[in-house]
Amino acid sequence: MTVYSIAYKNLLRKKTRTALTAGGIMLSAWVLATLLGFNKGYQQGLNRDIDNMGFQVLLTAKGCPYEAATLMLKGGTGLRYMDESILKDVYKYPEVDKITPMLMHGVFDPDKGESGAIAAYLGVDPATFPAMKPYLEFKQGAWFTDDEAYEAVLGYEAAELETREAGDLMLVIGVDKPVKVVGVLKRSGTQDDGTIFMPLGAVREMFGRKGKLTGLGIKVKKEADIPAFENKLYDLPDVQVVSMAQVKATIMNLVNSARVIVMGIAGIALIIAMAGVINTVLMSVMERYAEIGILKSMGAMPFDVFRLIWTETAILCGLGGAAGIGLAFVTAGLSEAAVRYFLPYAPNGALIALDPAITGFAFVLITAGGLLSGLYPAWRAARVRPLEAIRIEGEQ
Amino acid sequence: MTKDILISAKDLRKTYRRGSEEVRAVDGVSLDIKAGEMTAIIGPSGSGKTTLLNMLGCLDNPTSGTLRVGGELVFGGHRELPEGELTLVRRRFYGYVFQKFYLVPTLTVLENIMLPGTFYRGEGGWNPREVMKLLGIDRREDHLPGELSGGEMQRVAIARALINGPKVLLADEPTGNLDSRRSEEIKEILKGLVSRGVAVLMVTHNLELAKAADRVLEIRDGRMH
Numbered sequence: 001m002t003v004y005s006i007a008y009k010n011l012l013r014k015k016t017r018t019a020l021t022a023g024g025i026m027l028s029a030w031v032l033a034t035l036l037g038f039n040k041g042y043q044q045g046l047n048r049d050i051d052n053m054g055f056q057v058l059l060t061a062k063g064c065p066y067e068a069a070t071l072m073l074k075g076g077t078g079l080r081y082m083d084e085s086i087l088k089d090v091y092k093y094p095e096v097d098k099i100t101p102m103l104m105h106g107v108f109d110p111d112k113g114e115s116g117a118i119a120a121y122l123g124v125d126p127a128t129f130p131a132m133k134p135y136l137e138f139k140q141g142a143w144f145t146d147d148e149a150y151e152a153v154l155g156y157e158a159a160e161l162e163t164r165e166a167g168d169l170m171l172v173i174g175v176d177k178p179v180k181v182v183g184v185l186k187r188s189g190t191q192d193d194g195t196i197f198m199p200l201g202a203v204r205e206m207f208g209r210k211g212k213l214t215g216l217g218i219k220v221k222k223e224a225d226i227p228a229f230e231n232k233l234y235d236l237p238d239v240q241v242v243s244m245a246q247v248k249a250t251i252m253n254l255v256n257s258a259r260v261i262v263m264g265i266a267g268i269a270l271i272i273a274m275a276g277v278i279n280t281v282l283m284s285v286m287e288r289y290a291e292i293g294i295l296k297s298m299g300a301m302p303f304d305v306f307r308l309i310w311t312e313t314a315i316l317c318g319l320g321g322a323a324g325i326g327l328a329f330v331t332a333g334l335s336e337a338a339v340r341y342f343l344p345y346a347p348n349g350a351l352i353a354l355d356p357a358i359t360g361f362a363f364v365l366i367t368a369g370g371l372l373s374g375l376y377p378a379w380r381a382a383r384v385r386p387l388e389a390i391r392i393e394g395e396q
Numbered sequence: 397m398t399k400d401i402l403i404s405a406k407d408l409r410k411t412y413r414r415g416s417e418e419v420r421a422v423d424g425v426s427l428d429i430k431a432g433e434m435t436a437i438i439g440p441s442g443s444g445k446t447t448l449l450n451m452l453g454c455l456d457n458p459t460s461g462t463l464r465v466g467g468e469l470v471f472g473g474h475r476e477l478p479e480g481e482l483t484l485v486r487r488r489f490y491g492y493v494f495q496k497f498y499l500v501p502t503l504t505v506l507e508n509i510m511l512p513g514t515f516y517r518g519e520g521g522w523n524p525r526e527v528m529k530l531l532g533i534d535r536r537e538d539h540l541p542g543e544l545s546g547g548e549m550q551r552v553a554i555a556r557a558l559i560n561g562p563k564v565l566l567a568d569e570p571t572g573n574l575d576s577r578r579s580e581e582i583k584e585i586l587k588g589l590v591s592r593g594v595a596v597l598m599v600t601h602n603l604e605l606a607k608a609a610d611r612v613l614e615i616r617d618g619r620m621h
Contacts, residue, residue, distance in 0.1 A: 001510050009502040294498045297455060298512040299487035299560060301480065385479070386486075387455045 003304075007311035014284070021280040022320035025370060028273040029324020031266045033362040034335050035259070037328065037354040041336075042255055045347030050244045052190040054132035055100070055217035056226055058242040059090065059233060081212040082239065089236055090216060095224035100128040100217045103200055105207045107173045119173065121152075121196050123203025132219060136192060141166035141183030147201035153183040155193040162196075175206045189349045251345065270366070273320075274373040281313050281377035289384060297386035306382035313374025314367070321366040325359045328352075402489065402563050402595050403429035403452055406472070408461035410447050410618075421447040422458070423618035429564060434586060434596040436609035444618040445599040446568055452597060453490055453566040454482050465489055466563070487516050491557030491565045495572035497549040499541040499556075506537045509555045520561035527555045531585055547578030554585060558594075565589060567598035571605055583608050 011018045061080030090099055103123035110116040126144045130136070139159075144151045154164060159181075164170055169178040179198065187193055204210050220226055226243065233241045285292065292305055300308075328335075332352040340346045410422040422444045429435060429452070437445045450456035451463065454470060454477075462472025465485055469475050477485065499508045509524050528534040531551040541549055550570060557565055567586070571579035583605050586596050590610075598605070606612050614621045 001507050001514055003514060006500075006503070006507075006511070006514060009500070009507075012502050290496075291498050291500065294492070294494070295511070295515070296483065297453075297486060297490075297492050298515075298556070299483060299518075300512070300515040301483055304515040387450055 003308055003311050004315070007308055008315055010284070010288075010308075010312055011315060017280055017283075018316065021276050022316055022323065024273045024276040025317055025320025025366060026324040026327060028266070028269045028369075029321045029362055029366040030327045030331070031269050031324075032366065033325050033328035033354060033359055034332070034352060035262055035266050036358045036362055037332070037352040038335070038339060039255075039259055040355070040358060041349075041351045041353035042347065043252065044353055045349045045351060046248055046251055048349055049190055049347040050248050052133075052135060052188065052192075053217070053244065054134075055098075055219045056244050057218040057220065057230060057233070058244070059086070059216040059218060059236075060214065060240045060242060062238045062240045081209065081214060082216070084211050084213050086213070086216065086236065086239070090218065090233070093229065093232060095220045095226075095229040095232075096218060097221045097224075098128060098132060098219040100132050101125050101200060101213045102129075102215045102217060103203050103209060103212060104214045105203055105209065107207075109173055119196075121172065121198050121203055121206075123198050123200040125200045129197075132217060133192070136188055137186045139184045139186045141181070144182060144199045147199045148205065149199055150177050150179045150202050150206075151182045151199060152179045153185065153197040154181055155185050155195045155197075156187040157193040158196050159184040161194075172206060191348060193348065270369050273366070274369050277313060277316065277370050277373040278376060280316070281309065281374050282380065284312070285309060285377050285381045289388075292381050292384045293386045293388060296384060302382035305384070306378045309378035309381045310371065310374050313378065314371055317367045317370025317374075321363045321370070324366065325363055328359070328362075329354055400430045400432075401428045402431055402466060403597075404462075404464040405452060406462045408448070408451055408458045408463065410444070410451060410456070411459045420618045422451065422615075424461075425615070425618075425620050426461075427613065427620070429595050429597055431563065431595050432590055432593045433611065434590045434609040435598070435611045435613065436606035437597070437599045437613050437615060438601070438603070438606050439615040443615045445615055447618075448615065449566055449568055449597065449599045453492065453564075454485050455492075487518060487560065489563050491560070491562035493550070493553050493557050493565065493567040493570050495569035497541070497553040497573075499549055499552055501541050504538050504540060505533060505544070505552050508541065508552055509559055511556060512560050516560060518560035518562075522555075522558050522561055524555075524559060527558050530588070531555050532581075545578070546574050547581055550574060550578070550582055551585065554582070558589070562594065564595045564597060567596065567600075569600055569602075570598055571600065571602050576604075579605060 061082045084101065087099060087101060090096060104120060105123070106118040106120045108116060109119040112119060126147055130143050139156065141153070143153060152170065154162060159165070162170060164181045166181055166184055168181045170181060171178055185192065204212065220229055226245070230241045230243050233239065295305060332354060336351045339351055406426050408422055408425045409420065412419045412421060425448055437448060439445050447456065451458050454465065457476060458471055463470045466489055468485070470477050470482070470485060500511065503511065505528070506524055509528065513521065525534065528537060531554060533548055533551050533555065536544060536548060541552070544552065550573070570586070571582050574582065579602060586598070587608055590596055598609070600606055
């Protein structure tokens with residue numbers, strides 16, 4: 001028989017109280033692990049989304065950079081246009097490796113969703129765009145045959161939403177001629193999954209935007225100084241330079257602000273759990289006051305009693321913490337769905353990234369918090385004098 | 397024979413203050429407790445029996461007088477052992493049995509008996525199964541205290557007190573919660589321990605039990621008669 005088995009059996013004396021306290025610790029561990037996992041998952045997802053764009057700098061018509069970033073990440077409609085002559089100006093810069101011109105156009109579709117929604121079409125250059133997105137693989141078909149062809153390549157989710165396969169025809173609101181689906185992409189885990197790609201020339205013709213662009217994706221040479229290049233681009237008239245690094249930093253700043261508040265809530269949850277631990281263990285000590293005194297009369301030193309009570313706390317916190325981590329794994333999908341519902345922008349891929357480092361840290365933090373709370377009750381128990389216990393016995 | 401004296405008390409006094417009044421709970425008691433001897437302390441309620449037992453058992457400090465345990469001065473003159481050292485003395489010499497059994501309800505009989513050994517295993521300690529057999533509770537090894545009779549619980553408490561091989565067993569009203577039949581059983585057990593060289597010092601109201609003692613000391617108003 002060891003101190004651990006005695007401590008464990010002591011906890012079983014008041015099963016409901018032990019379960020409630022462990023439940024409080026479990027919830028704290030769950031909140032903490034989920035939040036830490038979200039922080040990491042969101043950052044990873046955002047990095048992945050931006051890295052998979054294939055270009056480091058986006059040039060748009062002058063406007064709000066946040067709007068531009070949001071439009072770009074959400075695949076939304078471009079509201080401002082640039083003349084295609086800007087392509088030549090940008091190519092003059094020695095830092096430029098590749099450029100792909102894009103024209104985004106949105107049409108309100110009253111049959112989409114419950115009360116209608118914007119259907120967005122991204123016109124891309126068949127000669128340059130596929131080369132910038134080498135990771136895109138086809139489930140069916142291939143890229144367009146011609147820049148003027150009325151053809152479309154659907155992202156994986158867009159194909160599911162439109163219920164179209166390669167070879168099918170689809171209608172675009174306001175356009176008389178049908179568009180042929182020539183390819184369906186495999187799932188990439190990026191915003192491309194929800195995009196309808198069409199040849200740039202065809203989109204211009206369909207929507208009367210001859211010679212216009214909404215964005216230029218610029219891939220810079222490896223040795224280029226990107227911030228310096230971005231500054232140079234501002235010499236061009238009426239353009240907005242969106243740096244992917246800036247987008248990442250801006251979104252992370254917004255997310256970090258929200259995270260501080262949520263971490264504050266997690267901190268409060270931790271404090272409440274710690275208060276619960278102090279209350280439970282202290283109550284348990286008071287109830288066993290006489291018994292602890294008898295233990296000391298039988299030769300238990302103050303440290304022995306301290307160790308026994310602290311071990312009870314450690315078991316309580318360890319079990320609660322482990323259950324909380326387990327719960328975080330089990331409910332990761334649910335938590336992710338809730339986060340996606342409430343956040344205005346959430347990157348693709350897993351949003352709650354629970355790895356050993358995160359779960360280990362959450363477990364250690366919760367257990368350490370619990371053990372800290374157990375110090376006072378254990379100290380009180382260690383100070384019990386045998387005679388006091390015997391007097392209590394006599395008075396009862 | 398000096399070597400047989402386990403506890404030696406000289407002129408022990410214990411006074412309390414109750415408001416402005418000074419209460420002499422124990423007033424100048426001197427006695428020796430020898431190995432293999434059963435001593436009963438009797439007296440009316442409030443006479444100072446338990447206070448004397450607590451002082452002799454190193455659970456309470458006297459106000460004055462001297463107390464030696466195993467020849468070592470525990471209290472007297474300018475010497476007063478701190479709590480930690482008193483615990484070491486208690487480990488080496490004493491086993492305690494109380495009127496209430498204070499068994500841990502979630503531990504089995506065997507585990508309750510082994511509980512003191514978790515913290516300290518004394519030289520000459522008893523084998524748990526041997527002590528259970530001696531006390532007639534060997535068939536109850538895996539039972540929880542809630543499944544035992546009062547007499548069985550007191551036997552478990554005695555076994556727990558004996559596990560580390562104490563030289564002195566202090567018992568405060570060991571039969572206080574038991575009927576006459578169970579009391580008789582406990583008396584026989586205590587006599588058996590004395591025959592094995594253990595000194596038994598008990599406080600009791602049970603005159604039948606006191607009659608079994610080698611010495612009966614009566615205390616009234618804190619004084620020995």
